[in-house]
Amino acid sequence: MSKKSWEQGVRLLPSVDETLRDDRVAELLAVYPRSMVVEAVRDSLAGERRRLLDGDPAEEDMDENSCLDLIVLRTTEAVRKRACSNLQPVINATGVVLHTNLGRALLSENARRAVYEIASSYSNLELELTTGRRGSRYAPLEPVLTSLTGAEAALVVNNNAAAVLLALSTLAKEREVVVSRGQLVEIGGSFRIPEVMAQSGARLVEVGATNKTYPDDYRKAINEQTALLLHVHTSNYRIIGFTRETTINELVEIGRAYSLPVMSDLGSGSLLDLSRFGLPGEPTVREVVAAGPDVITFSGDKLLGGPQAGVIAGKRRYIDKMRKHPLLRAIRVDKMTVAALEATLREYLDEELIVEKIPTLQMLAAGSSQLTEKAESLAGLVRGAVENKAEVEVGKGFSVVGGGSFPSAELPTAIVKINSRATSAGDLQSALMRGKPAVMSRVQDGSLILDVRTVRDHELPALAAAIGKVI
16 A cells, blocks of 8 residues: 655644544543643654654555544543553462562451541541550550560561661661571562661671571671671572571570570561461461560561561560661651551451451462362353353462462462463463453463462452453
8 A cells, every 4th residue: 555755644633722622532521631631632643743754654545534533542542541540450360379569468358448447537646545645656556566476565667678677777787797698588679688788787797608507607706896696587488408507596595695686587477377278387476586586577468468567576675776766767657557557467366267357368278179169160250251262171280379488388279271262371361461450360381370369259250251351
């Protein structure tokens, strides 16, 4: 087909005013802010001009009406895209329970309700209602944290990296912190323990080897500049084989012998023994507190099942020092985090119902029969949505915990395997990710895989409809 010159193409483009007078754009103006629509019109016209000037001329059969139609179409798409929230719900069919890219833990119903109530009204965030005096935003959290962990005192900041940073800045600035080489972990997003330590002003002293560190390694490194002994729980990887790790109990003994504080960074700390779900044995926060370290840090949005937060628990004299550190204001939690975390923590006060209330624990605890039943339900819905355009079958697979927790654990699960007769699994996966709602899935051995462990019951119809739409 012959082409018009780019000069002819540019002359065919409508003006901004002409586009705004179009009835279809008038409908947009009735719904969306005028400034947003005008900006979208200008951007659409500018984009078409650039395309023409870059050497991609208009088709011969293009006229003023078809050019207007094109600009109106692009304007409509741009406005609707800009009006949508960039942060949107996603159906997680990957089987990764604590998926960092998908926001990790889902909040319990009570936590969600608490966030809504506090976000939609004034609150006593920093007010003592009994006296009318200024209070502390940490006051609602400390009593329930000390009750659940057995610690003397507790403090909450915006994530566990911040918790480690505050503790090191308070206890070891310009002094030495002794830590095993095998515990110099990267905690996610390329943030590493040595870098966090450097930012705190503390000086790192590495002891032992990657696979073996003995108590004597710590003793030999202690001198007048030593401020702290640090134990980092390697929750996001495992070293197996020829290994020896100095335990937190051994490190506490050394700290007492040399009158040095001991800090334990648990990472994804758990308040519940998860071995009942078939997961490898991991120390609970209460067990670590009982071992005697002076400071313990852990996350709120991983195995605990709450909002993103970093919890610092331990001896009161050290926690009180952190409360007075100027850094605390920069990393403090907001009212919605306080509300969500307090509500989540209170769920743990009733151990008989805790698994039913915390979504993360529900997913980890889901049994074979429950998952198979859910997979069969999803498969039936998907078959109805795709008709004869794809093969759909239920199978077995493995889920993972995610979020830097239980790296070697595999949880037996039920999956729905889909093979389209016309579209590759990779293309289906991409189309689902771009859909509304967005769906995250897996591709394995040429098939699209939906792991039902991380799919909520109420999401099954929407997930099946999304599959039908892309197939």
